[in-house]
Amino acid sequence: MNKVVKLALICEQSDKNNSPVDYKKVNEILWELQKQTREIKNKTIQYCWEYYNFSSDYYKKFNKYPKEKDILSYTLWGFINDKFKTGNDLYSGNCSATTKKVIKEFKNSKKELIRGSRSIINYKSNQPLNIHNKCIHLQFKNNNFYVSINLLNRRSFKKYNFANTAIKFKILVRDNSTKAILERCISNEYKISESQLIYNKKKKCWFLNLSYAFEIKSNNSLDPNKILGVDLGIHYPICASVYGSLDRFTIDGGEIDEFRRRVESRKISMLKQGKNCGDGRIGHGIKARNKPVYNIEDKIARFRDTANHKYSRALIEYAVKNNCGTIQMEDLTGITDNANRFLKNWSYYDLQTKIEYKAKEASINVVYINPENTSRRCSKCGYIDKENRKTQSSFICLKCGFKENADYNASQNISIKDIDKLIKEDVH
Ligand SMILES: [Zn+2]
Numbered sequence: 001m002n003k004v005v006k007l008a009l010i011c012e013q014s015d016k017n018n019s020p021v022d023y024k025k026v027n028e029i030l031w032e033l034q035k036q037t038r039e040i041k042n043k044t045i046q047y048c049w050e051y052y053n054f055s056s057d058y059y060k061k062f063n064k065y066p067k068e069k070d071i072l073s074y075t076l077w078g079f080i081n082d083k084f085k086t087g088n089d090l091y092s093g094n095c096s097a098t099t100k101k102v103i104k105e106f107k108n109s110k111k112e113l114i115r116g117s118r119s120i121i122n123y124k125s126n127q128p129l130n131i132h133n134k135c136i137h138l139q140f141k142n143n144n145f146y147v148s149i150n151l152l153n154r155r156s157f158k159k160y161n162f163a164n165t166a167i168k169f170k171i172l173v174r175d176n177s178t179k180a181i182l183e184r185c186i187s188n189e190y191k192i193s194e195s196q197l198i199y200n201k202k203k204k205c206w207f208l209n210l211s212y213a214f215e216i217k218s219n220n221s222l223d224p225n226k227i228l229g230v231d232l233g234i235h236y237p238i239c240a241s242v243y244g245s246l247d248r249f250t251i252d253g254g255e256i257d258e259f260r261r262r263v264e265s266r267k268i269s270m271l272k273q274g275k276n277c278g279d280g281r282i283g284h285g286i287k288a289r290n291k292p293v294y295n296i297e298d299k300i301a302r303f304r305d306t307a308n309h310k311y312s313r314a315l316i317e318y319a320v321k322n323n324c325g326t327i328q329m330e331d332l333t334g335i336t337d338n339a340n341r342f343l344k345n346w347s348y349y350d351l352q353t354k355i356e357y358k359a360k361e362a363s364i365n366v367v368y369i370n371p372e373n374t375s376r377r378c379s380k381c382g383y384i385d386k387e388n389r390k391t392q393s394s395f396i397c398l399k400c401g402f403k404e405n406a407d408y409n410a411s412q413n414i415s416i417k418d419i420d421k422l423i424k425e426d427v428h
Contacts, residue, residue, distance in 0.1 A: 001216050001360060002193065005181050007208045009169035012146065015161050026167060029089075029160070030206060033151060034127055034199065036088045037098055041123040044099045047080050048106040049120060077103055089156035093132035097194055101130055128196040128209070136195060136210070137166065138186050145171040145182050147208060149197065169206070175302065177309055181212065190214045216361055222325035224365060229415025230315065230329045230355070231374070231407050232348045238311055239407035242322055243379075243415040248408050249318040251311045259303050263296050304350070312354040316362050327359050328414050330371035370420035377423060378402050379412030384426060 011023035051072075058066045072079040080099045088095065105121060112118040135150035148166035157165055173179050184190040190212040198207045228249075230240045237253035319327055332348055356366045377384045378397035385398050395406040402409075413419055 002211060002213045003181075003357070004195075004209050004211050005178055007147070007178070007210055008172040008203070009147070009206045009208055010172060012168045012170045014163045014168075016163055018163060021160075021162065025160075027206075029152070029167075030129070030197070030199070033089060033129055035125075036090060037129055038123050038125060038127045040084055040088065040090070040095065040098055041102050041127060043083070044080050044102040045106055045121050045123070047083070048076065048103060051076055052106075052110065089152050091132075091135060091150045091153050093135050093150065094130055097130040097132045126199060126201065128198040131195045131197055131208075133192045133194050133211075135166075136192050136208075138182060138192075140183070140186060145173055145179075147171055147210075149208070151197075169208075171208075175306060177306075181210075184214075185210070185212055216363060221323070222320065222362075222364060223323050224325035225417075226322070226324045227326045227328050227367075227415045227417060228319045228322065228324040229411040229413065230327055231411040231414055232330065232332070232351065236407050237351065238315060239405070239411045240315060240318065241408060241411045241415060242324060243412060245322075248411065249315060250407070251314070255307060260300055263300055308351045308354050312351065312358050315355060316358045316364065319359070319364055320362055324364065326365045326367060327355065328367045328369055328419075329355070330374065330414065331368035332371065369414065369418075370424075372420070373423045373427065374413045374419065375406065375410045377413050379404075379409050379416075382422075382426065384423065 011021070011026045013021040013023075013026050015021050051068075054071070055065050058064075068074070068076050068079075074082065077096075077100060080103070081096050084090075084095050084099065085092075090098070102121075109118060109121060113120060129151070131149060131151075137148040139146045139148070146168060148164065148168045150166045152160075152167075154165075171182070173182065181190065185192055191214070193211040193213050195211045196209045198209060199205075200207055226242065228240050228242055230238060232238060236250045238249065238251040240249040241247065315327075329352060332352070359366050373384050376386055376388055378388060378395075378400060380402040381397060381400040383397055383399035388397055389395055389406055391406075393406055394403070395409040396403045416422065
């Protein structure tokens, strides 16, 4: 399985005398590489296009396609790489990773291109730099994570008088999961794969989108026909159950609300503080004055991120414990009928993504179902009525009198195979 972790970088480059190099200088080098990457990408597309035109003409004449090697004496990729051997500063491994990616993109878009349903690819400025996995070297030292990246070729490197042949950055590690990933990459438990170096204009910072891969532990013992229904509800963030079982997995969402309340009351007092003088933040415009408030928003987001990791991990443990080889969840994309629900879905989306990832790691299938009426249907007798749900938290069936927590009842419905089709048949 492949994953990506986004890492904010701080320049830590030193020169031959071991004195630090100004980050601005390094930025300029990186921007130059970015400019060259864009040129290489656009030229590569042109070469692909020319070769494609040649080979279709050839086909018209000889009724067969030419072999790349007969025409170019290399493969198309080799031929293009040869063109970029000189005339740029890119480290050769990264340069060939770049052209490889472009050729792949060209080949993928060829059909649409011929049909005329898309125009030829044109790479814009602010292109990510493709980094070959062998060019990335992680290190943990003095309680910090560092990454050294081979970015310049030998020829270009001499110009800058740097201490090493790679450019070194400190990695900003904000949470434990990132830390755990980096540790596993260093110990080789995770294998680093081709990654990207991206400049974020807003944050004025370079990010490494580090790709890594690991083997999925196959869990053949789980029963794919045993479904855990997962309801992301109002009362509980998660309520999950196996059909027919009274046992349930619930997460009390209180801690996020509690955190938000605590932090928000602080936020209000800080906003007030910002308005009145007597504070170091005054006199720097509205943005500077309210800056700590934005940090609080970040804080809430990070807290939710950590909490969602914890919830999803616990849910997967519950699924494994109950031998469930399948998890069923509501497909919450595209519901816009209720603004409130829509907004709520945005935070659920993060939770669902995390559940899906962790499920895959444990070899559990994830099935998304249409959520329509799953909260209005009685899981005991199948009767569907809006009035079944008298309040947010309680469900009472008007037909059979089944009385339960509303989220649990919904999770029971969601744990039924093809429940959305069943409901559709019942309603129409
Ligand atoms: Zn009923």
